[in-house]
């Protein structure tokens with residue numbers, strides 16, 4: 513027997529396909545993009561020191577809504593993550609220099 517049945521599929525608003533199961537929805541405009549098109553937006557994390565989070569925004573919504581309170585809160589987390597990365601890079605460099613200096617002095621003795 514052949515029977516037609518109606519099914520609901522998620523269609524990506526960027527590439528117009530239903531190829532992917534993972535979708536991200538913009539928290540401002542509700543635009544839905546698939547995993548392949550995730551670079552059309554920015555995925556924010558919920559914490560500075562842990563991975564995970566579902567704050568997703570289209571790049572255009574980020575640009576057009578600089579005062580959105582939730583977006584600002586996500587951006588504050590992102591800023592701190594970047595600050596920590598930058599600080600760690602400097603700290604690693606200083607650590608290596610200090611250790612190399614000590615090593616050099618010990619070798620001279």
Ligand SMILES: [Zn+2]
Pocket residue numbers: 524525526527528529545546547548549
């Ligand atoms: Zn897509």
Ligand SMILES: [Zn+2]
Pocket residue numbers: 538539540541542543569570572573
């Ligand atoms: Zn959006």
